[in-house]
Amino acid sequence: MNVSDTVHYVFLAAAACFVLGLHLMNHPRTARRGNTLSAAAMAVAIAATVWLVADEGTISRTGWLVLASGGLVGAALGLYAAREVEMTAMPQLVSLFNAVGGGAAALIAVNDLLRIENAGARVSVPGALDIVIGAVTFSGSLVAAGKLQGLVSGAPIVFPGARPLNVLLPASFVAGSVWLVLAPNSRTALYGLVAVALLFGVTLVLPIGGADMPVVIALLNAFTGSAVAMAGFVLDETALIIAGMLVSSSGGILTKLMADAMNRSIAGIMVGGFGTSDSAPATGGTGGVPAQVRSVSADDVAVQLAYASKVVFVPGYGLAAAQAQHELGDLAKLLTGHGIDVSYAVHPVAGRMPGHMNVLLAEANVPYTQLKEMDEINPEFPQADVALVIGANDVTNPIARRPGNAISGMPILDVDKARSVVVIKRSMGHGYAGIDNELYTNPKTGMFFTDAKKGLSELKAAVGEFVG
The missing domain is CATH 3.40.50.1220 (TPP-binding domain)
Structure with a gap:
């Protein structure tokens, strides 16, 4: 058995551990064990990826330096966040993690579309979806984190023309996606799709008030999973597809449960306009309260x-x-x-x-x-x-x-x-x-x-x- 086949089976085993880890997280008694199992499986998958790249010999010395630097910086930031970030700031941290996941997935598609000449539908279709979902998640999650941190007002921000713009932008990236699929080598289509998706992420979350932030975080988490799954299709990696769909499906279910807990529709929440920050001053209200x-x-x-x-x-x-x-x-x-x-x-x-x-x-x-x-x-x-x-x-x-x-x-x-x-x-x-x-x-x-x-x-x- 060659290295490529071995790594493929390692990826499948890691994906199975992700499923088992998610199952263990269903109960507080086993949640920590599930998280540890999932983290260990991800570490093994990363090590297997490095082994495969080394065996193929396609990466230069500079490439290895970049790869090692990225790994060390990422690990250091993750360790710092886990140990130092206060529990009160955990929602912001989750939003930032969503942004990182969506942005990384989108970059994978951008890289492949720039690198592959005459990419077929197998790459361009999931690539376009990856860019749209990942870029929307990236910018939307940053705005959500800003609202939670107080850097952006927690009140709904609705500017003149916001509603028509939020209809025009999805139509634009649908058209851009079709253009990119038909002409995968078009840099104009690629960069235009990235820009429109990033803008839509901002305009999507700005009108949503603080009361709906729990639902928004769950929905953006589902978006992150979908973007990762699309990246898996671009790279033809089964483990990445499985991991992404686990996050997407669980995030989608959680979003529905959270919306039901508020007795509101997901569509109504995403339209925005409800909820302010919790620091609003008291008023007399309705008669001498x-x-x-x-x-x-x-x-x-x-x-x-x-x-x-x-x-x-x-x-x-x-x-x-x-x-x-x-x-x-x-x-x-x-x-x-x-x-x-x-x-x-x-x-x-x-x-x-x-x-x-x-x-x-x-x-x-x-x-x-x-x-x-x-x-x-x-x-x-x-x-x-x-x-x-x-x-x-x-x-x-x-x-x-x-x-x-x-x-x-x-x-x-x-x-x-x-x-x-x-x-x-x-x-x-x-x-x-x-x-x-x-x-x-x-x-x-x-x-x-x-x-x-x-x-x-x-x-x-x-x-x-x-x-x-």
């Missing part, structure tokens, strides 16, 4: 928690922004040690990326058995003595149950059905949707106005005095 708010202190809340039988924590982006996951975990351990039933209500779109709260709480070593999804936890709220909301806003707003507002029909956590509700929040500021939260003016809701990290630390100390 601030005057109806009941403010509580750390001691008030501590008494409720210390003498409760069942407590449900409801984490939101405010918890991530304050980096207070460890303080929350410590408070939960204190209550659990006192015999109190503790659980966490996790809404599918809480935070700024799919699974944001799960990842955040896992960092604080919260037992995964205490994490409960919306459908599981909602029936338990009426039995909860205290529901403690930490920085969650729209996903707890009872107004979603009524028609005629920005979040009408969106499934929410039934926090208002608990016997007592406490909300930790810095102010009466709005959530992504920019509307008042009726939960805050509910007679059984106490507002604990403080930073989440400071407030949870104060609660831990106060509860400790009661149960110690």
Whole structure:
């Protein structure tokens, strides 16, 4: 068996490991093992690729230097990101990874179309699709990361003529793709297609507000997978096709689940215009809302928690922004040690990326058995003595149950059905949707106005005095 055949079988084995790794990620108990298996399979696939290139002897000394430099720089950046990037910045990092994946896939197609003379349909068709999907993913993911980081406004950005432009650009890259397929050696068609796709990625994401960012991240992740699969067709590499389609299909399923969790269509989300950042100032809303708010202190809340039988924590982006996951975990351990039933209500779109709260709480070593999804936890709220909301806003707003507002029909956590509700929040500021939260003016809701990290630390100390 020659080197080429051996490497081919190694690639197939790596692809099988990707499938198994994704399966293992279905459960928190095996997720880390699945991630490790997938990473190891990718390392083996990269080593096999280097072996194949060395055996073919088609790369120059300069080429080896570039290859080694790219590998070292990429590995160093990946290691730095994994170790140093805060959990609060994980959504931005995921968006940047999407951009890197889409951009790399598009460059593969560009390189092959520039290198191969008279490329046939087998290369030009997937190559054109690769360029379109990859370039859109690259620029769109950068804009999404900018919105999440605050470099670009989290509010929908709609400029005059944006809607017609977003219709014209897809028509342009359809025409450009046909041109490139018919004339694969045309540099004008190639560069024009790249430029139009990059522009469309920007105009596609700019009108989408912060409330829809979790769905956008999942969709761009699916785009990345599709671009990688197209690159696999260009290179005729089965493993790359399998890996890309795994990412694409799982990302597509996740996008649909996230959209359903918001009771919105994917098409409606991509049209944009919904959601602002979570720093909007409070307004009086509809008739003296601030005057109806009941403010509580750390001691008030501590008494409720210390003498409760069942407590449900409801984490939101405010918890991530304050980096207070460890303080929350410590408070939960204190209550659990006192015999109190503790659980966490996790809404599918809480935070700024799919699974944001799960990842955040896992960092604080919260037992995964205490994490409960919306459908599981909602029936338990009426039995909860205290529901403690930490920085969650729209996903707890009872107004979603009524028609005629920005979040009408969106499934929410039934926090208002608990016997007592406490909300930790810095102010009466709005959530992504920019509307008042009726939960805050509910007679059984106490507002604990403080930073989440400071407030949870104060609660831990106060509860400790009661149960110690």
